[in-house]
């Protein structure tokens with residue numbers, strides 16, 4: 001079971017594209033059209049299933065919001081930071 005990271009650890013490791021929101025990290029990805037965002041959300045879902053660590057994904061017109069937290073641990077862990085990097089590789 002991964003440990004919940006301290007505020008300093010999250011701050012130090014979170015890549016610039018992501019923000020912290022309480023016990024979650026969040027990024028809003030923007031796209032040129034709706035279906036591009038839908039396809040991206042599906043790719044994120046595939047990675048999440050492979051890693052068995054699942055984000056909250058909100059698909060909006062020309063944007064997709066992805067939120068990550070480690071529910072079992074009750075906060076942000078290395079798993080969340082790792083998934084964020086993997087999702088960014090899908091771009």
Ligand SMILES: C[C@H](O)[C@H](O)[C@H]1CNC2=NC(N)=NC(=O)C2=N1
Nearest residue numbers: 052053054055069070071072073
């Ligand atoms: C039983 C528990 O739901 C599973 O072990 C996995 C599934 N996906 C998960 N995803 C996230 N974000 N946090 C979890 O704690 C988590 N747990």
